Amino acid sequence: MPYFLETQHNAIFSELGARSCGLVDVKSDRLFHCDCKLNKPELYFVLFRMKRTKLCDEEQEGVGGGGGGGGGGDGGCTSPGPLEQRKRLRGRDLDKDTQPKQDQHQELDPEQDESTPNWGLLPQEILLQIFQYLPLLDRAFASQVCRSWNQTFHMPELWRCFEFELNQPASSYLKATHPDLIKQIIKRHSNHLQFVSFKVDSSTESAEAACDILSQLVNCSLKTLGLISTARPSFMELPKSHFISALTVVFVNSKSLSSLKIDDTPVDDPSLKVLVANNSDTLKLLKMSSCPHVSPAGILCVADQCHGLRELALNYHLLSDELLLALSSEKHVHLEHLRIDVVSENPGQQFHTIKKSSWDAMVRHSPKFNLVMYFFLYEDEFGPFFRDEIPVTHLYFGRSVSKDVLGRVGLHCPRLVELVVCANGLRPLDEELIRIADRCKNLTAIGLGECEVSCSAFVEFVKMCGRRLSQLSIMEEVLVPDHKYELDDIHWEVSKHLGRVWFPDMMPTW
Numbered sequence: 001m002p003y004f005l006e007t008q009h010n011a012i013f014s015e016l017g018a019r020s021c022g023l024v025d026v027k028s029d030r031l032f033h034c035d036c037k038l039n040k041p042e043l044y045f046v047l048f049r050m051k052r053t054k055l056c057d058e059e060q061e062g063v064g065g066g067g068g069g070g071g072g073g074d075g076g077c078t079s080p081g082p083l084e085q086r087k088r089l090r091g092r093d094l095d096k097d098t099q100p101k102q103d104q105h106q107e108l109d110p111e112q113d114e115s116t117p118n119w120g121l122l123p124q125e126i127l128l129q130i131f132q133y134l135p136l137l138d139r140a141f142a143s144q145v146c147r148s149w150n151q152t153f154h155m156p157e158l159w160r161c162f163e164f165e166l167n168q169p170a171s172s173y174l175k176a177t178h179p180d181l182i183k184q185i186i187k188r189h190s191n192h193l194q195f196v197s198f199k200v201d202s203s204t205e206s207a208e209a210a211c212d213i214l215s216q217l218v219n220c221s222l223k224t225l226g227l228i229s230t231a232r233p234s235f236m237e238l239p240k241s242h243f244i245s246a247l248t249v250v251f252v253n254s255k256s257l258s259s260l261k262i263d264d265t266p267v268d269d270p271s272l273k274v275l276v277a278n279n280s281d282t283l284k285l286l287k288m289s290s291c292p293h294v295s296p297a298g299i300l301c302v303a304d305q306c307h308g309l310r311e312l313a314l315n316y317h318l319l320s321d322e323l324l325l326a327l328s329s330e331k332h333v334h335l336e337h338l339r340i341d342v343v344s345e346n347p348g349q350q351f352h353t354i355k356k357s358s359w360d361a362m363v364r365h366s367p368k369f370n371l372v373m374y375f376f377l378y379e380d381e382f383g384p385f386f387r388d389e390i391p392v393t394h395l396y397f398g399r400s401v402s403k404d405v406l407g408r409v410g411l412h413c414p415r416l417v418e419l420v421v422c423a424n425g426l427r428p429l430d431e432e433l434i435r436i437a438d439r440c441k442n443l444t445a446i447g448l449g450e451c452e453v454s455c456s457a458f459v460e461f462v463k464m465c466g467r468r469l470s471q472l473s474i475m476e477e478v479l480v481p482d483h484k485y486e487l488d489d490i491h492w493e494v495s496k497h498l499g500r501v502w503f504p505d506m507m508p509t510w
Helices: 003-020 040-069 082-089 124-132 136-142 147-153 179-189 204-215 240-253 269-279 296-305 321-327 356-365 403-412 430-439 455-468 487-498
Strands: 161-166 195-200 224-229 259-261 285-287 311-315 337-343 370-376 394-400 418-423 445-450 471-474
Touching: 124 147, 136 147, 161 179, 161 204, 195 204, 204 240, 240 269, 269 296, 296 321, 321 356, 403 430, 430 455, 455 487
Parallel strands: 161 195, 195 224, 224 259, 259 285, 285 311, 311 337, 337 370, 370 394, 394 418, 418 445, 445 471
Antiparallel strands: none
């Protein structure tokens, strides 16, 4: 190994070895005292250590070289030793009594020269910016460098956003937030929290833990709150009163809540009234899909009072003509995003119809809003839908959908931007695709799963849409060769019309 690399190697490992053996002075404002994992802050410290070692080596070489120049005799020129050089660099002639006294934790070691950085003197504004880019664990390691860095670690700016991950180790592969960290956050930083989310697994214990934390946030005013179930909706298994009590604590103490995501929770109409009473002027986003205890009257109350609401997500059973008219009133701001989940709870379920005039009022009031609709219905339940023009922009069919329904989509969805069909059956969709390409002039993305389309019809569809098709996801099994195109030919034709290289998606072989 070259001498320079060997010197670096030895310096790094001697530094880490000293740290792991507890030989580093933790009272100093210069050194790290943690485990031997080498993250970015630690690497900087090791490099500065190497620099100091190199200076000392040069000083030693100066001493040896001076003595050897005269063969060790009286004629040799003797250089001052390392200690004298360090004293000279630090201003040996200064009177110690005139020097300002420093805090004990920032005292300079007389054996160290000025080339060793004093980490406590780094401007806190710069340090804060650096800390904001570090993960929490790295910030915790860095907080052990010195007292100044530890103070920066606890600054409110670094604790405004936090995500609590709650799960049971025996049943989840996700890494949970440590209970001791949760206690410290509630004790020292609960009044600093502004953007909070909870990720819970399918266990009831995790949902209960989330509610316990919510009930303790009495000194904070949140701006965003998200309750996310990563698997089965565990919040729904809690006693309704327990969940509502914890959520109400946040609603009452947060006077500037702007974003609320409470999908798959037992929230009810009275709790929404508390939300409106305290945050009607600030609420801009509300996502509450699959909340069975909320009635159309409850969500209508929100729309009537929260005139700044720009994004709303809910189930179809909460959608009504009155709600659309409330969102279209002159007092209300322009809606930007409306997501509707159309879910069948029981086979043969009946769905109500929304008037075309209500949709027209919505378009006149908010001409650029996105209407996203997810359908999870059986084929015989689509009767009330797509009979009249509907301003849907993003349409997703999660179950099999008939040719007739897709034909109605082509006729009555002129604002359509994205279409995803998971399954259709074994009847080709040639005519339906051509109609959609002809009538839906804004279509830029399409995905087809278990369907059938002839190669000729598919090429014609792509030709009609042209380069505005930025996303084209078609399984190879969907395309049926015909007299005009084989599967090997379609790749070139489609790529030519799209203006980019395109291949159909292929099913993995595993």
